[in-house]
Amino acid sequence: MSTRQTIALDAMGGDFGPDVVIPAAELARADLPGVHFAIFGDERRINPVLSRYPELCRVCTVHHTEKMIANDEKPSAAVRSGKDSSMRLAIEAVKNGDAGSVVSAGNTGALMAMSKLILKSLPGITRPAIASIFPTMRGKTLVLDLGANIACDAEILVQFAVLGSVYARVVMGIESPTVGILNVGSEDMKGHEQVRGAAAILSNVQFPGRYYGFVEGNDIAYGTVDVVVTDGFTGNVALKVAEGVAKMSSDYTKRALTSSPLAKLGALLAMPALKRLKKSLDPRFYNGGMFLGLDGVCIKSHGGMDEIGFANAIRVAAGLVENGFNRRVAYEIEQLMNQEAFISSVSAQAIS
Amino acid sequence: MSTRQTIALDAMGGDFGPDVVIPAAELARADLPGVHFAIFGDERRINPVLSRYPELCRVCTVHHTEKMIANDEKPSAAVRSGKDSSMRLAIEAVKNGDAGSVVSAGNTGALMAMSKLILKSLPGITRPAIASIFPTMRGKTLVLDLGANIACDAEILVQFAVLGSVYARVVMGIESPTVGILNVGSEDMKGHEQVRGAAAILSNVQFPGRYYGFVEGNDIAYGTVDVVVTDGFTGNVALKVAEGVAKMSSDYTKRALTSSPLAKLGALLAMPALKRLKKSLDPRFYNGGMFLGLDGVCIKSHGGMDEIGFANAIRVAAGLVENGFNRRVAYEIEQLMNQEAFISSVSAQAIS
The missing domain is CATH 3.40.718.10 (Isopropylmalate Dehydrogenase)
Incomplete structure (x- = not known):
């Protein structure tokens, strides 16, 4: 399977973290045959939710990290000290070619600053x-x-x-x-x-x-x-x-x-x-703020969105890659x- | 009667000119006892409308001019060549102390440029x-x-x-x-x-x-x-x-x-x-864009407003003066x- 069809998910972003991100992945999965999810975050919070969706388990990999970017963290601080955070690891998966896109409901400023730094702009x-x-x-x-x-x-x-x-x-x-x-x-x-x-x-x-x-x-x-x-x-x-x-x-x-x-x-x-x-x-x-112009696909979901909204952001990411x-x-x-x-x-x- | 209670009206501004300005003055008159209107514009268009309102006739003076500022005129051109226009004469009435305020539904840029030039800013x-x-x-x-x-x-x-x-x-x-x-x-x-x-x-x-x-x-x-x-x-x-x-x-x-x-x-x-x-x-x-900070009261009515809207702009002008x-x-x-x-x-x- 091509890694282009892998979508990296920052499971810890937004107001609800894995409680929204995992059900959203389950919703989006149905519309995106062949897609794989690389889920980044705290497995102690991710796994209990994931265990409810056996079909989803088969098309995802959980990458454990305890670190996450707080919603009120300054972008500059997130860039400096956000190493190993779920957001940063998800972005790096795109950079490394392990995923075709990344979706996060986390801190917008931090997500933009990190993805600019890691993915760089298109020529x-x-x-x-x-x-x-x-x-x-x-x-x-x-x-x-x-x-x-x-x-x-x-x-x-x-x-x-x-x-x-x-x-x-x-x-x-x-x-x-x-x-x-x-x-x-x-x-x-x-x-x-x-x-x-x-x-x-x-x-x-x-x-x-x-x-x-x-x-x-x-x-x-x-x-x-x-x-x-x-x-x-x-x-x-x-x-x-x-x-x-x-x-x-x-x-x-x-x-x-x-x-x-x-x-x-x-x-x-x-x-x-x-x-x-x-x-x-x-x-x-209409959820899914698209960061256009990066050398990689990065989508920001609204922090307060439920799984229907976050699933839409996932579809937007998949669409940009596919097209x-x-x-x-x-x-x-x-x-x-x-x-x-x-x-x-x-x-x-x-x-x- | 104090000239503070005189309101200068540019009868020729907006999409409908005197057909809206005169009925609006009649509507506002009822709420503003003691007010006087100085109406600037083409009397051939003003008088036929005014003749329908005998009460209004008693509290207004018509100042005839055939010149008017077009809606698409550039502010700089209006300032240069707008001498004797209904808009300019109405603003000058405030400058000269013949009126306490001016209301126009004309070209916003021209109205602002002229009133800045003539009335100046407050210290x-x-x-x-x-x-x-x-x-x-x-x-x-x-x-x-x-x-x-x-x-x-x-x-x-x-x-x-x-x-x-x-x-x-x-x-x-x-x-x-x-x-x-x-x-x-x-x-x-x-x-x-x-x-x-x-x-x-x-x-x-x-x-x-x-x-x-x-x-x-x-x-x-x-x-x-x-x-x-x-x-x-x-x-x-x-x-x-x-x-x-x-x-x-x-x-x-x-x-x-x-x-x-x-x-x-x-x-x-x-x-x-x-x-x-x-x-x-x-x-x-909510009609009545107020030009605040001028040494004089100048209110811009939306060009497409009917008499109810323009009457509200007149009340806004009166309120600023009274307060x-x-x-x-x-x-x-x-x-x-x-x-x-x-x-x-x-x-x-x-x-x-």
């Missing part, structure tokens, strides 16, 4: 980004960066556009994905020099998507483009504002539908429809960097 | 900000800046904190408002130097609010603090992401509640409750700038 990628799928009024939109890089220059934003458009092509199956840069208005003169510089480059080069132009915050929910590119500060705020407003809307609706006996009766009749709605927006099916995402990115970045238009745009901006 | 305020009230799960939160300033250094963010906390005290009536700085995490080391610098200053000085710490995007909808401070780029994205997600949520709910005969019957029974919900989140009651908002800001900024802790924080940051 031509300055900095990896965190990407995630947002549900929209028209379908789905990939947004990146969601917090890996507080500040991003024009060239880095262009690299994100390549990462996003390759993802949209090979994983979402969109032939010619549209890419927008998040800004405070759609006119050319809007925004700071980083977004204007990235717009100038993307307007002039060939890359695996079509450059749409600037988009605004509401365009994410409207589904105006397939890929939204932004720096990690703005992207993180956008992600969390969206989560907050979605929660507020559903809370307000719930309050309204329980505010009177008549409303309660109405809600009861509409329950099947409301349940379908809830399912279609269920954050568990040869990284090979394609490496190819497209090389194509980009060889273009005269790219070289002259970037050097013109460096001078100005 | 001690480097740059005015656009502020607005967001509905939250706990009540209301003021967020600023929503787009006036793409980049803001630490000292400017601190000034926004003063503007926001004075607003929360004198207009929202909150004795000791909590102020948070929008960031990508709550820990001290998160974010860029501007937010960390502002946090360092606010932790050390006395100002009219209580510094809460960093807040994240979801804290806006959760209503974690009374005032959220951010730069205009991030704030504008946050505002528009929130608008987009709110629209998506309500659209999805509507679709669910019309997806089957049973759901439709349920929705019918729950209709009064759903209508109350819709009203409580009605953007028209002596600007006098209080000038006092508090002076208090801040005289503090040893402020002076040493700011100069330490300037050196580093």
Whole structure:
């Protein structure tokens, strides 16, 4: 069996550790024939859960370690002292070729810092980004960066556009994905020099998507483009504002539908429809922050997710490996960097 | 009658011009005894609408001009060539003391550029900000800046904190408002130097609010603090992401509640409750982007608002004048700038 189909799991990350990670592996196993799991963590906590799933036992190996990264540990400290931690060993399994991907629900900053250090970036990628799928009024939109890089220059934003458009092509199956840069208005003169510089480059080069132009915050929910590119500060705020407003809307609706006996009766009749709605927006099916641009596949599951959510993150990891995402990115970045238009745009901006 | 109670209205701004502005003035008039309106714009379009409201005619003066600022005009062009435009004349009425405040639904960038040029900033305020009230799960939160300033250094963010906390005290009536700085995490080391610098200053000085710490995007909808401070780029994205997600949520709910005969019957029974919900989140009651920090009161109404929304923007203008908002800001900024802790924080940051 190819080790490409081995998925390394950090069993100790997230709020629930093996109690979520092991049942999630069992759920994902059913959809991923031929997959093998390399599970890293404390076998005293892993084995009792694992023993409930005899089928899963046959396709997994437990690598015992007592060390783990705490949720509140600083990334720099995790890198320094996280040797032999479940997170680090899982990442190293990818580096060593013992696994094709790694999934962790642990400390995001530590996971990013360690995977950058161990896996390194793909050739031509300055900095990896965190990407995630947002549900929209028209379908789905990939947004990146969601917090890996507080500040991003024009060239880095262009690299994100390549990462996003390759993802949209090979994983979402969109032939010619549209890419927008998040800004405070759609006119050319809007925004700071980083977004204007990235717009100038993307307007002039060939890359695996079509450059749409600037988009605004509401365009994410409207589904105006397939890929939204932004720096990690703005992207993180956008992600969390969206989560907050979605929660507020559903809370307000719930309050309204329980505010009177008549409303309660109405809600009861509409329950099947409301349940379908809830399912279609269920954050568990959008779980899996993808660290794109690393020379290896690393997926971050939300720390508070249950097994359904974590299983989805496992499927996302398997999908990136199966679709040869990284090979394609490496190819497209090389194509980009060889273009005269790219070289002259970037050097013109460096001078100005 | 004091000219403080005169409100200058740019009748030509927004998507509907006098067809919305005049009926809005009529609506607001009823709640604002003693108010006078100075209406600027094309009398051939204003007078036919005005003639329908004999009571309003008694408390208003029409100042005719045929010039107006187009919605797509660049702010710099509007400043250069906007002399005698309805927007500019309305702002000048405040400058000349003929009005206490100005309300316009016109081009936001032009309105900000012109009012900065004509009214100037309050002493001690480097740059005015656009502020607005967001509905939250706990009540209301003021967020600023929503787009006036793409980049803001630490000292400017601190000034926004003063503007926001004075607003929360004198207009929202909150004795000791909590102020948070929008960031990508709550820990001290998160974010860029501007937010960390502002946090360092606010932790050390006395100002009219209580510094809460960093807040994240979801804290806006959760209503974690009374005032959220951010730069205009991030704030504008946050505002528009929130608008987009709110629209998506309500659209999805509507679709669910019309997806089957049973759901439709349920929705019918729950209709009064759903209508109350819709009203409580009605953007028209949150209309009125406030330009805080100017030496004069200037309110921007959303361009697509109807008369109920524009009337609310008029009430916001009247409220700022009546509560002596600007006098209080000038006092508090002076208090801040005289503090040893402020002076040493700011100069330490300037050196580093």
